[in-house]
Amino acid sequence: MNDPSGGGRGGYTPPAGHDALRVDYRHCRRIAAAHGRTYHLATRLLSADRRPAVHALYAFARTVDDIVDDPRRPDHSPHNAVAALDTVESRLRAAWSRPTLAPPSPAPGAELPLEFDRVVPPLTDTVTRFAIESRHFWTFLDSMRMDIPGSPLFRNRYPTMAALHEYMRGSAAAIGLQLLPVLGTVCPLTEAEPAAAALGNAFQLTNFLRDIGEDLDRDRIYLPAADLAAFGVDEDLLATGRRTGRTDRRLRRALAHLIAINRDLYRGAQPGIDMLNPRVRPAIRTAAVLYAAILDRIEDSGYAVFAQRAVVPRRARLRLAAGAVLGS
Incomplete structure (x- = not known):
């Protein structure tokens, strides 16, 4: 069986000393609960060790979607949205590289919402734990x-x-x-x-x-x-x-x-x-x-x-x- 989660009944707990990661996972869960009612109801049926990973993936997709479509973002424009997506990709490639690269500074107008900084650690943890391509x-x-x-x-x-x-x-x-x-x-x-x-x-x-x-x-x-x-x-x-x-x-x-x-x-x-x-x-x-x-x-x-x-x-x-x- 291809089940990399470990299957623990007590749910997933980030390694000791990673309190900030636990807080960020809870942030992802709130995003999923607020924006994906059907999706969130279904995830409640998952085992507790898998649930945080699903929330992290949802929160990433939602945050990127907001970068593309939310006109309330400061300096929102098509040009800035394209630049912001390029920054997202650069940030992820840096976070997932071995050895870790320093994330590049975003170009003017390509700054990412604060939510993105809170989503990247749980997303990176999820990608690593489950070997997602x-x-x-x-x-x-x-x-x-x-x-x-x-x-x-x-x-x-x-x-x-x-x-x-x-x-x-x-x-x-x-x-x-x-x-x-x-x-x-x-x-x-x-x-x-x-x-x-x-x-x-x-x-x-x-x-x-x-x-x-x-x-x-x-x-x-x-x-x-x-x-x-x-x-x-x-x-x-x-x-x-x-x-x-x-x-x-x-x-x-x-x-x-x-x-x-x-x-x-x-x-x-x-x-x-x-x-x-x-x-x-x-x-x-x-x-x-x-x-x-x-x-x-x-x-x-x-x-x-x-x-x-x-x-x-x-x-x-x-x-x-x-x-x-x-x-x-």
């Missing part, structure tokens, strides 16, 4: 660069599902591949990687379907143009829906089609859950069930993606989580 983090950062105007990688429209998958390779699949060594497998890691990537993509596509309106506000469309056009949907129709809060019947049909594709991704990822360490299967199965339930909420609302954000109520989340655990 650094390339998954570089792939993730490249995907984030695709969201920034002015970056050579920038893209805010996706003509085909294949093009969208190229984006999700970094924004979603890479996250699944980062998590896989933490979760542990009952087979060689490489055998479980395709399913882990597929589940990450399934989660991401659900987000895109739920957040169409918010993404339009940022001049982004994360749904493939060819699939939308097959049902008569173009950018003007999407803009009208965002302005009026109404979902045109053509868009309802397109969303039904894309939800079917999304559910197929979840189905394709299911066999991979059985490749995981038995102790973590209930948590991952719960995460999949809870996220897939967002698709049900979109359908139940009549595809009212512009009028409301599809949210699974807390009572329903707890019920679905219990059902997933009992079915594991």
